[in-house]
Amino acid sequence: xxxxxxxxxxxxxxxxxxxxxxxxxxxxxxxxxxxQGKTYLYADVVHADVTxxxxxxxxxxxxxxxSLSRFVVEKAGADGISAITSLDSMTVSxxxxxxxxxxxxxxxxGKRSRLVLSPLGRVLSKAVxxxxxxxxSPMRGASARDAMRVHIFPEAPVAVGGTxxxxxxxxNEAMGGKMVTASxxxxxxxxxxxxxxxxxxxIAYTGTxxxxxxGSMMGAEIFTEGKGTVSGVLYFDPAAGVTVADESKxxxxxxxxxxxxxxxTMPISTVGSSARTLRAxxxxxx
Amino acid sequence: MTPTxxxxxxxxxxxxxxxxQFSCGSDSQLMRASxxxxxxxxxxxxxxxxxxxxxxxxxxxxxLDSAAAYIARQFRQAGLQPVNGxxxxxxxxxxxxxxDSNALALTVNGTxxxxxLKDDFVPFDMTANRRVAGDLxxxxxxxxxxxxxxxxxxxxxxxxxxxxxxxxxxxxxxTTSQFKGRKDADRWSxxxxxxxxxxxxxxxxxxxxxxxxxxxxxxxGFPWPSLxxxxxxxxxxxxxxxxxxxxxxxxxxxxxxITSLFGSVDSLKKIQQRIDADLHPASFAFxxxxxxxxxxxxxxxxxxxxxxxxxxxxxxxxxxxxxxVGAHYDHVGYKKNAAAGADSIFNGADDNASGTSALIEAxxxxxxxxxxxxxxxxxIAFAGEEKGLFxxxxxxxxxxxxxxxxRAMLNLDMVGMNAPDSxxxxxxxxxxxLEETARAQNGGSGFTLVTSTLDAGxxxxxxxxxxxxxxxxxxxxxxxxYHKVVDEASLLNPDKIARVAGLVFRTAWTLAGTTDR
Numbered sequence: 077x078x079x080x081x082x083x084x085x086x087x088x089x090x091x092x093x094x095x096x097x098x099x100x101x102x103x104x105x106x107x108x109x110x111x112q113g114k115t116y117l118y119a120d121v122v123h124a125d126v127t128x129x130x131x132x133x134x135x136x137x138x139x140x141x142x143s144l145s146r147f148v149v150e151k152a153g154a155d156g157i158s159a160i161t162s163l164d165s166m167t168v169s170x171x172x173x174x175x176x177x178x179x180x181x182x183x184x185x186g187k188r189s190r191l192v193l194s195p196l197g198r199v200l201s202k203a204v205x206x207x208x209x210x211x212x213s214p215m216r217g218a219s220a221r222d223a224m225r226v227h228i229f230p231e232a233p234v235a236v237g238g239t240x241x242x243x244x245x246x247x248n249e250a251m252g253g254k255m256v257t258a259s260x261x262x263x264x265x266x267x268x269x270x271x272x273x274x275x276x277x278x279i280a281y282t283g284t285x286x287x288x289x290x291g292s293m294m295g296a297e298i299f300t301e302g303k304g305t306v307s308g309v310l311y312f313d314p315a316a317g318v319t320v321a322d323e324s325k326x327x328x329x330x331x332x333x334x335x336x337x338x339x340x341t342m343p344i345s346t347v348g349s350s351a352r353t354l355r356a357x358x359x360x361x362x
Numbered sequence: 363m364t365p366t367x368x369x370x371x372x373x374x375x376x377x378x379x380x381x382x383q384f385s386c387g388s389d390s391q392l393m394r395a396s397x398x399x400x401x402x403x404x405x406x407x408x409x410x411x412x413x414x415x416x417x418x419x420x421x422x423x424x425x426l427d428s429a430a431a432y433i434a435r436q437f438r439q440a441g442l443q444p445v446n447g448x449x450x451x452x453x454x455x456x457x458x459x460x461x462d463s464n465a466l467a468l469t470v471n472g473t474x475x476x477x478x479l480k481d482d483f484v485p486f487d488m489t490a491n492r493r494v495a496g497d498l499x500x501x502x503x504x505x506x507x508x509x510x511x512x513x514x515x516x517x518x519x520x521x522x523x524x525x526x527x528x529x530x531x532x533x534x535x536x537t538t539s540q541f542k543g544r545k546d547a548d549r550w551s552x553x554x555x556x557x558x559x560x561x562x563x564x565x566x567x568x569x570x571x572x573x574x575x576x577x578x579x580x581x582x583g584f585p586w587p588s589l590x591x592x593x594x595x596x597x598x599x600x601x602x603x604x605x606x607x608x609x610x611x612x613x614x615x616x617x618x619x620i621t622s623l624f625g626s627v628d629s630l631k632k633i634q635q636r637i638d639a640d641l642h643p644a645s646f647a648f649x650x651x652x653x654x655x656x657x658x659x660x661x662x663x664x665x666x667x668x669x670x671x672x673x674x675x676x677x678x679x680x681x682x683x684x685x686x687v688g689a690h691y692d693h694v695g696y697k698k699n700a701a702a703g704a705d706s707i708f709n710g711a712d713d714n715a716s717g718t719s720a721l722i723e724a725x726x727x728x729x730x731x732x733x734x735x736x737x738x739x740x741x742i743a744f745a746g747e748e749k750g751l752f753x754x755x756x757x758x759x760x761x762x763x764x765x766x767x768x769r770a771m772l773n774l775d776m777v778g779m780n781a782p783d784s785x786x787x788x789x790x791x792x793x794x795x796l797e798e799t800a801r802a803q804n805g806g807s808g809f810t811l812v813t814s815t816l817d818a819g820x821x822x823x824x825x826x827x828x829x830x831x832x833x834x835x836x837x838x839x840x841x842x843x844y845h846k847v848v849d850e851a852s853l854l855n856p857d858k859i860a861r862v863a864g865l866v867f868r869t870a871w872t873l874a875g876t877t878d879r
Contacts, residue, residue: 290592297594297699299597301590301591301592304577325577326577329582331585333593339599339600343585
């Protein structure tokens with residue numbers, strides 16, 4: 077029995093995770109204002125239609141990931157915001173010619189990472205607190221994806237119509253190794269809008285994504301590379317300094333190459349969308 | 363109704379039954395012959411096939427060749443005969459690398475522009491090693507779909523011309539359109555589009571992304587390692603050999619090519635908009651445009667062997683209508699970068715030394731019958747299953763007997779682990795009668811047979827079912843040792859393998875005693 081189906085599933089899951097990782101956003105007057113002692117809960121829905129090709133044969137997979145993330149601010153000040161991130165829930169549905177499955181990811185839940193952000197949104201540090209068990213290994217990177225959900229804000233105040241740019245680079249665990257993602261985004265402050273009961277600024281963004289990675293699974297070396305485009309809209313509450321919603325679309329062309337017992341070079345195209353919504357801000361339980 | 367030897371009939375039927383039993387064997391004969399399939403024999407085959415000496419039986423490899431020679435010897439000792447004078451059917455494979463003379467030039471109204479590999483165009487892996495030149499025809503999405511009353515090729519002549527098409531399907535983001543968004547996208551795969559263009563006489567194909575429905579117009583093609591910074595050359599996949607004469611140059615073109623041909627991306631967007639609006643093709647021949655396209659590939663050929671042995675049938679009208687019993691004998695080789703002293707060999711004891719051993723033991727049982735069935739029984743040990751069903755796909759493309767005449771294919775893959783008395787029978791719904799035949803023969807094996815669907819298993823039977831050959835897959839389930847170096851002979855249950863062999867032998871023999879399909 078060959079294991080191409082299994083590899084395809086792993087690739088599809090990683091592409092789905094990438095879809096969420098590469099959706100990022102940014103602020104208005106414009107600083108992150110997350111407060112110490114508060115917990116921010118976000119709902120995320122990520123769609124990824126993945127097409128993998130081999131000699132003209134195409135394998136298609138539609139993946140939907142639904143999750144609830146927790147962002148517990150343990151310290152906030154002018155030099156940065158330190159928060160503990162974790163997942164409260166996560167389900168991943170995969171549909172393709174061979175399977176129609178919904179997977180709950182219990183091994184990912186509650187696994188904490190510490191993320192330190194500058195007020196301008198830059199990731200100052202990121203560290204895994206709770207190691208994820210083997211069963212959740214294909215989606216390990218997902219636990220740290222909050223790092224890529226940040227957006228870069230401009231140093232100077234920006235008016236409607238104003239633009240700025242930012243580069244967001246991140247390294248995550250995927251396919252038994254590391255995947256480095258770099259997004260170069262251009263932001264435009266498009267206007268003001270009520271969202272989720274809050275007065276928000278609407279920030280449109282577009283950009284490119286470059287991905288490179290190397291890993292090892294099932295006795296094989298796995299290489300990934302690719303690039304893509306992303307566009308989206310970020311709704312940011314400038315008074316509270318908090319992201320209220322972030323909706324984006326992306327398209328990537330990736331290559332997964334395998335050497336070892338099996339040799340493969342698989343083009344993988346992904347068309348995806350991501351929606352993040354602030355569900356609640358609550359006092360952190362003592 | 364499919365006749366079996368449990369058939370109860372009237373007096374005329376009894377005469378027929380007697381004749382059938384004379385030529386094909388009775389239930390008791392079948393059971394006696396089944397006992398030739400032994401646990402000791404199965405254990406001996408697994409011990410050899412899954413030994414470290416064969417280094418994991420990768421396709422192709424010396425270890426696989428040694429296994430092939432062993433299986434052929436076993437077939438001969440079982441009393442089988444070679445097919446067309448040989449115990450082997452050669453399976454040819456290829457690794458295709460990008461050559462160094464790829465070129466695209468467009469002449470528009472007398473002005474020629476050359477384009478750059480990687481930045482402006484990238485060949486697909488299905489491309490031909492050839493230079494072509496000719497006029498250019500735009501053929502929309504390159505789709506002919508009679509059921510949707512849609513034909514991009516209607517009213518245009520592409521014979522001897524190069525065709526320019528979109529990569530995907532109309533309204534691909536609209537699930538309510540008659541193309542159902544991307545739902546039926548398999549029908550409009552690139553391979554299907556190339557086939558259609560070639561059928562109509564096109565000599566080359568240029569593919570581009572749709573500017574309305576795709577954010578990127580960058581040429582993608584195939585991710586050739588020679589065009590990549592990090593993809594190693596040895597990641598190039600091995601594929602089944604195809605004749606270059608069957609191919610045409612096929613490339614993916616990017617924005618600069620689009621701008622040269624249409625003036626701007628916006629102009630192409632308008633054309634796409636027009637097609638998508640009412641799903642009416644807008645194909646046309648370019649005026650004053652000629653294309654010179656060269657794609658270059660370097661092909662390395664590899665060889666492996668399917669091992670074949672036949673028990674001839676008695677019915678002269680069914681000599682070309684066998685029952686096939688198959689199992690793949692390859693596995694995935696060994697780890698190339700293992701730490702010193704660590705186990706690095708994927709022995710593949712269950713996957714699929716177990717099925718191969720059952721195949722050999724089933725052949726022994728068939729040989730022990732001392733008589734012959736009506737139809738031939740063809741035993742095949744397939745190479746290259748782990749590469750993507752290569753051996754069975756090669757057989758299906760180059761069958762030793764016509765596939766439309768083939769009665770059935772019984773596949774053995776991973777039959778030596780898990781619960782000793784449990785076995786999965788996997789078949790498509792339309793081929794459930796095969797399962798009934800196997801269930802009727804289960805008395806001598808005593809398995810708890812569990813029905814499953816073909817979707818559950820990617821194995822060699824699929825090369826047959828997709829060509830409408832009825833197939834039944836015998837499988838004892840996945841386990842934690844699957845595709846790991848610890849899939850070793852010591853973990854297998856030889857008694858179970860022998861019982862599976864007996865069941866498969868009796869099923870094959872029963873099917874080979876039938877005259878209908």
